[in-house]
Structures are given as structure tokens and as C-alpha cells.
Amino acid sequence: MPARPAAPAADPARRAAVDLLNGVLGEGRLMSDLTAAPAFQRLPPEARAAAQRLAAGVLRGLDRCDALLEPHLRKAPPLRARNVLRLGALELAEGGAPHGVVNEAVALLAASKRTAGFKGLANAVLRKLAPEAAARWADLPVPELPEWLRGPLVEAWGAEVVVAMEAAHAAGAPLDLSPRSDAAAVADAVGGTVLPTGSVRCGTAGQVSALPGFDTGDWWVQDAAAALPARLLGDVAGLRVLDMCAAPGGKTLQLAAAGVEVTALDLSEARLGRLHENLGRTGLAAEVVAGDALAFEGGPFDAVLLDAPCSATGTIRRHPDLPHARAGEGISELIGLQAEMLDRALALLKPGGRVVYCTCSLIPDEGEVQIEEALERHPGLRVLPPEAPGIEEAWRSSEGGLRLRPDYWSDRGGMDGFYMAVLRRD
Numbered sequence: 027m028p029a030r031p032a033a034p035a036a037d038p039a040r041r042a043a044v045d046l047l048n049g050v051l052g053e054g055r056l057m058s059d060l061t062a063a064p065a066f067q068r069l070p071p072e073a074r075a076a077a078q079r080l081a082a083g084v085l086r087g088l089d090r091c092d093a094l095l096e097p098h099l100r101k102a103p104p105l106r107a108r109n110v111l112r113l114g115a116l117e118l119a120e121g122g123a124p125h126g127v128v129n130e131a132v133a134l135l136a137a138s139k140r141t142a143g144f145k146g147l148a149n150a151v152l153r154k155l156a157p158e159a160a161a162r163w164a165d166l167p168v169p170e171l172p173e174w175l176r177g178p179l180v181e182a183w184g185a186e187v188v189v190a191m192e193a194a195h196a197a198g199a200p201l202d203l204s205p206r207s208d209a210a211a212v213a214d215a216v217g218g219t220v221l222p223t224g225s226v227r228c229g230t231a232g233q234v235s236a237l238p239g240f241d242t243g244d245w246w247v248q249d250a251a252a253a254l255p256a257r258l259l260g261d262v263a264g265l266r267v268l269d270m271c272a273a274p275g276g277k278t279l280q281l282a283a284a285g286v287e288v289t290a291l292d293l294s295e296a297r298l299g300r301l302h303e304n305l306g307r308t309g310l311a312a313e314v315v316a317g318d319a320l321a322f323e324g325g326p327f328d329a330v331l332l333d334a335p336c337s338a339t340g341t342i343r344r345h346p347d348l349p350h351a352r353a354g355e356g357i358s359e360l361i362g363l364q365a366e367m368l369d370r371a372l373a374l375l376k377p378g379g380r381v382v383y384c385t386c387s388l389i390p391d392e393g394e395v396q397i398e399e400a401l402e403r404h405p406g407l408r409v410l411p412p413e414a415p416g417i418e419e420a421w422r423s424s425e426g427g428l429r430l431r432p433d434y435w436s437d438r439g440g441m442d443g444f445y446m447a448v449l450r451r452d
């Protein structure tokens with residue numbers, strides 16, 4: 027009997043994308059953990075970038091992928107096969123050539139005994155979907171946030187704002203860079219534009235390490251909103267500043283580039299490894315300390331930047347896995363930790379020193395309310411009006427901080443959700 031021709035090997039990027047989807051949707055794991063795994067890191071950089079783009083695309087449009095597939099399925103196949111179909115649906119909706127998309131899906135399913143039985147189904151379903159996918163996708167409603175998050179956000183910001191946030195989440199995020207020195211030169215080199223707040227915005231994220239200026243450390247990746255807290259400290263050259271939750275180091279790099287004598291503290295050795303890499307690549311210097319912020323005894327400091335651990339609900343544009351992998355667990359513990367960290371930060375200041383408190387959260391209990399409660403706990407504590415280039419009046423909140431939302435700057439490509447406030451203790 028003649029040997030059967032071997033099935034074409036599945037594309038490594040698509041295979042990795044489906045593994046990421048299985049990890050997020052099947053095991054409730056975050057993409058950041060999954061992509062740190064050695065097997066993922068062994069892929070070539072372009073395959074890693076493609077896998078993350080594809081998995082994020084499916085997660086951002088999960089309801090839309092399922093709605094496209096649903097009329098063509100009598101019953102939902104098991105998760106692994108369903109994720110291959112979802113990836114195929116996304117690629118067809120994005121205008122992928124039907125023949126290639128179908129072949130890739132079939133090769134992915136053939137690669138495992140657990141899914142090989144679904145090759146025929148995928149072939150039939152994706153072929154039927156091909157002519158209609160792009161038009162139907164465009165007509166489908168923007169996916170809503172899950173109720174554990176939607177409910178509290180509607181209560182805080184109103185339904186209309188949440189719909190605008192969901193549109194921003196579905197649109198995804200451009201690539202923002204923080205320049206080590208000359209923003210205009212970085213924008214020129216990467217073909218980006220300089221934003222009013224000083225970050226450089228490029229088109230869509232591709233393979234970041236292939237962009238000009240990466241190897242020479244002329245910039246680092248940092249959302250425009252995430253770059254604002256360090257700028258609120260103003261001219262800090264020569265000051266001693268503690269970056270209290272520093273890793274992977276976006277804000278440490280900003281402070282070091284501004285001439286600060288910076289101490290970068292973080293509990294996570296693994297994340298501090300990335301901070302060391304970032305310092306090495308950019309040639310910037312900081313004293314790096316591994317340890318618990320609540321037990322830290324250094325100082326006193328002219329200023330403390332506290333980018334506290336939080337729900338990260340402001341970063342869903344970039345991390346569409348978050349609402350799928352999490353269900354709001356642990357947020358009340360984080361709120362308690364944030365308050366304790368803020369008290370510790372205030373205790374480490376010189377008289378007249380300043381704390382910038384910030385979180386990448388959309389939940390007021392992790393932002394505005396933390397400041398209101400800190401003012402009650404600490405007589406003599408004041409909120410200073412946040413000042414930095416590009417700040418818009420609409421961002422100012424009633425207790426004196428800045429509230430940034432993903433639906434802001436919608437004509438420019440949006441920004442992450444963030445809260446930040448400057449505190450001074452006399």
C-alpha cells in the first residue's frame with residue numbers, strides 16, 4: 027500500500043496562538059504568564075509577535091467569532107477544536123485568503139489526536155463562512171465586558187461611557203514608545219508621531235525588537251497613559267526617588283533618563299529580571315532592590331512613585347485576555363494592599379516630599395477613593411494639582427487627581443485607563 031502523504035505541518039505562530047487561547051479560556055491563565063513559558067520564548071520573534079496578535083484578536087472579538095460560527099455548527103465542539111475554528115473565523119473576517127485559512131485550520135486540528143476528528147467539520151464550516159465573514163463581522167455588536175466588571179463600571183461611569191470603553195477595547199491599541207531623550211528623533215526613526223504628552227505613537231504593534239532604535243535603547247514600550255505618572259513629578263534631576271513597585275521598569279527608565287537617583291524596588295525577582303534587561307538595553311542606571319514594599323526601610327526620599335498592583339482593568343485594550351481569565355477575584359485584597367503601600371510610601375518621604383500614586387485600573391476604589399481615604403487618614407496631607415504637558419481639563423477628577431479612560435483620545439487611537447494623583451506631606 028502506498029504511504030499516505032504526510033499532513034502539512036501547522037504554522038508555529040497559529041499553533042502557539044491556539045495554545046494561548048486554550049490557556050486563557052480553558053485554564054483561566056493570563057497571556058503574560060503563558061508567553062513567559064520557555065516553549066513560547068523558544069519561538070522566533072516574528073512567530074511570537076504573530077501568535078500574540080492572533081490570540082488577542084480572537085479574545086477581543088470572541089463573541090463575534092462565536093456568532094459567525096454558530097449558524098454553521100449543530101453543537102459546539104470541544105474547546106481546543108473550537109479555538110481553531112475561532113481563529114479561522116477571525117482570519118476570514120480580517121480578509122484572509124479562504125484556501126489558506128481552511129488549510130491552516132485543518133493542519134492545526136490534524137496535529138493532535140484529540141482534535142483530528144474535527145478536520146472535516148472545520149473544512150466545511152470555514153468554507154461556508156468564507157464569503158460572508160467580513161460583512162457579518164462588521165454588522166455584529168461590539169462585545170460587552172463580562173458582568174463582574176461591567177456592573178461596577180456602569181455604576182461608576184454610566185452606561186454610555188462603558189459602551190465607549192468597550193468600543194475602545196474592541197479597537198485594540200497602537201504601539202506607544204517612551205523616548206530616552208529626543209521624542210522627535212524617535213518618531214522620525216519609527217515613522218510615528220509625537221503625542222501632546224510626549225510619548226511617540228506608531229501604527230500597529232508588530233515585532234517590536236525589529237524597530238529602529240530598539241537595540242540601541244533609544245526608547246521603550248510604554249502606553250501614553252502609563253508614561254504620565256512619572257512626568258507629574260516635573261523636573262526631578264538630581265533628586266532621590268523610590269520607584270516602589272518598579273518592575274518591569276517603564277517608570278524607572280523614565281526617572282533614570284530624567285537624571286534621578288532612582289531606587290527600583292519590587293517583590294518579584296522574575297519581573298526584576300526584565301527590569302535589569304531594560305536598564306541594560308537603554309544604558310540607564312538604577313539601584314535595584316528585591317523586596318516587599320511594606321517592609322522596605324530605605325530613604326528618606328524626595329519623592330516616591332507608587333504604581334501599585336491593581337486589577338489592571340485599564341489595560342484591556344492591550345490585554346483582552348484579562349476579562350476572560352479573571353472574574354474579579356482578589357480585587358478587595360488589592361485595594362487593602364494599595365492603602366497599606368500608600369501609607370508606607372508617605373512614611374518614606376523627606377518633609378515636603380511628594381508621592382505619585384497611580385494604578386492602571388478603571389475601578390474608583392483603586393484610584394479616586396484611595397486618595398479620598400488617604401486624606402482622611404493623614405492630616406496635613408495635600409493633593410497637588412497634576413501638571414505636565416498635554417494634560418486636558420476633562421481628565422481632572424474632583425479630589426484633585428487625573429482620571430484617564432480608554433475612550434479618551436478616540437480620534438488618536440485611545441489610551442490605557444489609569445488613575446494618578448500627586449500628594450505632598452509637609
Ligand SMILES: C[S@@+](CC[C@H](N)C(=O)[O-])C[C@H]1O[C@@H](n2cnc3c(N)ncnc32)[C@H](O)[C@@H]1O
Nearest residue numbers: 271272273274275276277292293294318319333
Ligand atoms: C503595576 S506593576 C508595576 C509596573 C511598573 N511600575 C512599570 O511601570 O513598569 C505592579 C508591581 O508591583 C509589584 N508588587 C506586588 N506586590 C508588591 C510588594 N508587596 N512589594 C513590592 N512590589 C510588589 C509586582 O511585582 C508588580 O511588578
